[in-house]
Amino acid sequence: MPKLRISEAAALLGVSDDTVRRWIDLGRLPAVQAANGRMAVEGHELAAFVQRQAEAPEPGMTVAASARNRMRGIVTRVRKDGVMAQVELRAGPFRLVSLMSREAAEELGLEEGSVAVASIKSTHVVVEIPES
Numbered sequence: 001m002p003k004l005r006i007s008e009a010a011a012l013l014g015v016s017d018d019t020v021r022r023w024i025d026l027g028r029l030p031a032v033q034a035a036n037g038r039m040a041v042e043g044h045e046l047a048a049f050v051q052r053q054a055e056a057p058e059p060g061m062t063v064a065a066s067a068r069n070r071m072r073g074i075v076t077r078v079r080k081d082g083v084m085a086q087v088e089l090r091a092g093p094f095r096l097v098s099l100m101s102r103e104a105a106e107e108l109g110l111e112e113g114s115v116a117v118a119s120i121k122s123t124h125v126v127v128e129i130p131e132s
Contacts, residue, residue: 003032003040012046014093023049069120071096078110085110089118096120 004012009029010020023029024039029049034040073091080086085105089096096118110116 002043003034004043004046005034006039006041009041009046011093013050071118071120073116073118075110075112075114075116077112078105080105087116089116091118 006017006020006024010017013020020029020041021039024031024041029041030045031039031041071089071091071094073089073094073096075087076090076095077088078085080102083102085100085102087098087100087105087110089098098118108116
């Protein structure tokens with residue numbers, strides 16, 4: 001099972017090293033001692049932690065949805081033309097871009113600083129393993 005340095009775990013979660021250490025100190029995220037004597041987080045423990053974080057109640061009035069990938073974030077940019085709008089959202093370390101009608105963006109009141117939820121549903125998802 002892979003062991004991740006605190007800095008690696010922090011980068012994957014989009015938080016600071018200090019935040020990960022705080023979660024460890026509070027008992028929210030289990031840590032182990034790596035071969036070099038430093039604290040580390042086991043990959044499966046980090047995955048379980050992320051799953052627990054995602055189980056928080058979803059915002060809004062939605063009572064059911066088929067999309068399982070819902071990411072809450074902040075709108076960082078809205079570009080509109082005559083018919084379409086491009087909306088950029090930051091959810092943790094992730095940048096998401098959505099193309100929608102200008103009318104939809106206006107009805108949703110999307111503007112920089114708005115809190116929004118991106119629902120992602122796809123029949124094709126590519127998963128890659130980065131170099132160690």
